[in-house]
Amino acid sequence: MTSNARGWPDYTTDLNILTVAQCYQADQEAMARGITGETLMEAAGAAIAREILARWPSGKAAILCGPGNNGGDGFVVARLLKEAGWQVVVGLLGEWSQLRGDASTMAQRWGEDVRPLTVEILDGATLVVDALFGAGLSKPVEGIAAETLEAIGQVPVVAVDVPSGLHGDSTEILGTARPADLTVTFFRPKRAHRTYPGALHCGEVVVADIGIPAEVLDQIAPTLWENDLELWRDRLPRPGWRDNKFSRGMLAMAAGVEMTGAARLAARAAQRAGAGYVLLASPEKASTLYRVSLESVVVKGYRDTLGYSEIISDERVNACLIGPGLGTDFGGMEKVLATLRREVPTVLDADALSLFEGNSELLFENLHGGCVLTPHAGEFKRLFPEFGGEDYLALALAAAKKTGAVILLKGANTFIASPEGEIIVNTGASADLATAGTGDVLAGLIAGILAQTGEPLLSASIGAWMHSRAGKLAGPGLIAEDLSPLIPKILNEINR
Numbered sequence: 108m109t110s111n112a113r114g115w116p117d118y119t120t121d122l123n124i125l126t127v128a129q130c131y132q133a134d135q136e137a138m139a140r141g142i143t144g145e146t147l148m149e150a151a152g153a154a155i156a157r158e159i160l161a162r163w164p165s166g167k168a169a170i171l172c173g174p175g176n177n178g179g180d181g182f183v184v185a186r187l188l189k190e191a192g193w194q195v196v197v198g199l200l201g202e203w204s205q206l207r208g209d210a211s212t213m214a215q216r217w218g219e220d221v222r223p224l225t226v227e228i229l230d231g232a233t234l235v236v237d238a239l240f241g242a243g244l245s246k247p248v249e250g251i252a253a254e255t256l257e258a259i260g261q262v263p264v265v266a267v268d269v270p271s272g273l274h275g276d277s278t279e280i281l282g283t284a285r286p287a288d289l290t291v292t293f294f295r296p297k298r299a300h301r302t303y304p305g306a307l308h309c310g311e312v313v314v315a316d317i318g319i320p321a322e323v324l325d326q327i328a329p330t331l332w333e334n335d336l337e338l339w340r341d342r343l344p345r346p347g348w349r350d351n352k353f354s355r356g357m358l359a360m361a362a363g364v365e366m367t368g369a370a371r372l373a374a375r376a377a378q379r380a381g382a383g384y385v386l387l388a389s390p391e392k393a394s395t396l397y398r399v400s401l402e403s404v405v406v407k408g409y410r411d412t413l414g415y416s417e418i419i420s421d422e423r424v425n426a427c428l429i430g431p432g433l434g435t436d437f438g439g440m441e442k443v444l445a446t447l448r449r450e451v452p453t454v455l456d457a458d459a460l461s462l463f464e465g466n467s468e469l470l471f472e473n474l475h476g477g478c479v480l481t482p483h484a485g486e487f488k489r490l491f492p493e494f495g496g497e498d499y500l501a502l503a504l505a506a507a508k509k510t511g512a513v514i515l516l517k518g519a520n521t522f523i524a525s526p527e528g529e530i531i532v533n534t535g536a537s538a539d540l541a542t543a544g545t546g547d548v549l550a551g552l553i554a555g556i557l558a559q560t561g562e563p564l565l566s567a568s569i570g571a572w573m574h575s576r577a578g579k580l581a582g583p584g585l586i587a588e589d590l591s592p593l594i595p596k597i598l599n600e601i602n603r
């Protein structure tokens with residue numbers, strides 16, 4: 108696999124997620140290379156028909172066609188299903204005479220009866236093809252289009268490009284949308300296919316090749332990737348024969364007195380992720396607990412921030428983690444600032460973020476380019492009260508640009524943004540991870556990888572992926588303690 112200047116795979120991998128505008132640009136770039144819109148539309152219709160026939164060999168299809176190119180795809184599907192022996196009825200929203208360009212061509216190639224769109228078009232159908240609106244959705248779906256979609260009932264629905272009414276970028280429903288059983292989209296997915304809540308409406312998603320060459324992405328230069336091991340497999344650190352425990356990566360982490368479980372979960376995760384040496388700095392009075400419960404972690408006690416700074420000043424330390432179980436007293440803030448002065452790649456999580464509520468500029472002034480901040484939505488709001496809205500992708504990106512740090516915004520989808528504008532979205536997490544302590548494990552995994560790579564975006568992406576994978580393997584009933592023991596198995600899977 109080739110890679111771009113910043114080490115990410117080049118655009119010819121299939122992990123990019125495109126905006127609606129970039130999808131149009133991809134069509135345009137393909138056409139500039141001599142591939143006609145007609146050819147693309149025939150290929151799109153053929154892909155949909157192929158996917159339908161593979162699942163439902165025969166039946167009666169109601170094809171709901173809209174006034175644009177999404178409807179054009181629908182006419183191709185109508186023709187190909189009819190050729191395959193299906194009974195087909197076509198209902199058109201708007202007038203035939205208003206169809207333009209390729210859509211008009213495909214309506215003529217269909218050449219059979221076209222009825223005005225009404226609810227009756229659904230009578231007796233065993234399958235509905237939703238080709239009303241795709242990328243061109245420009246306002247809420249209402250009127251007869253909404254009535255028809257809402258009248259579909261239990262019949263399977265195949266959506267062309269996206270379920271009509273689902274916005275490809277915002278992933279929100281405009282007006283109404285009928286969840287599809289199967290969605291066939293083209294070239295590369297859009298955000299609505301991969302992230303909540305849109306993805307819930309798409310059912311199974313097939314991304315069909317319609318002949319758009321991957322090279323068009325060189326012009327488009329997309330910035331959003333789905334987090335998958337193919338994105339970074341080659342860059343996962345592995346120990347070599349020259350390595351020793353220090354050269355693999357030495358992580359220094361801060362622990363507190365009360366929430367001792369959080370620091371222990373994080374320490375274990377960092378070890379499992381491959382940090383060769385984890386040095387845990389604990390307040391004197393809690394250090395015995397850490398010593399007896401973390402056999403292979405080196406625990407050093409401190410009395411004050413100066414003592415803490417001395418522990419982490421060990422020159423072999425090449426990454427720090429602070430936050431899980433730190434506590435929210437004033438000394439905590441001093442320790443965060445002392446950690447940042449150490450100027451090694453650093454993960455800041457939990458209390459290390461919450462401590463700066465109302466005083467976030469002090470934190471931001473002291474961040475450096477090696478930092479990863481891993482807030483959940485609540486911690487994010489405390490740090491960035493001025494950022495409104497619920498679009499987590501936009502929020503993570505704005506925060507990364509503002510702070511110059513990598514921001515990993517946790518949730519059902521986790522968005523990882525770099526100050527340079529790259530965004531990696533982690534889509535594979537199961538809701539079983541919504542249990543106390545799993546965030547501490549995530550912070551530890553990222554810190555353990557950061558100690559080996561020194562690369563914030565890469566480490567956050569690998570850590571988030573391994574965390575989700577561990578969640579899947581552990582399954583229902585999981586608790587945070589279950590995750591780290593699964594990391595060796597996951598590393599084996601990745602290295603296979």
Ligand SMILES: NC(=O)C1=CN([C@@H]2O[C@H](COP(=O)(O)OP(=O)(O)OC[C@H]3O[C@@H](n4cnc5c(N)ncnc54)[C@H](O)[C@@H]3O)[C@@H](O)[C@H]2O)[C@@H](O)CC1
Pocket residue numbers: 134135144147148151173174175176177178179180239240241242243244245246247248249252267268269293317
């Ligand atoms: N041209 C190409 O290169 C390709 C295009 N393809 C298809 O083309 C689609 C995009 O086509 P278009 O740009 O024509 O867009 P659409 O067909 O998605 O919709 C555009 C039309 O619908 C109207 N409209 C939008 N929202 C409406 C609403 N809520 N109520 C009523 N009318 C509404 C618009 O005014 C416009 O007339 C893709 O989703 C895909 O299915 C595919 O054929 C693949 C190749």
Ligand SMILES: Nc1ncnc2c1ncn2[C@@H]1O[C@H](COP(=O)(O)OP(=O)(O)O)[C@@H](O)[C@H]1O
Pocket residue numbers: 457483517518519520521536537538539540541542543544545546547548549574
């Ligand atoms: N509904 C959900 N679906 C998938 N993952 C989730 C969901 N809710 C939470 N998670 C994941 O669980 C972890 C919780 O982290 P966090 O909120 O910091 O918990 P804690 O502070 O208790 O460790 C994050 O990695 C988050 O992405």
Ligand SMILES: [K+]
Pocket residue numbers: 177237238239240241266267268269270271
């Ligand atoms: K559609």
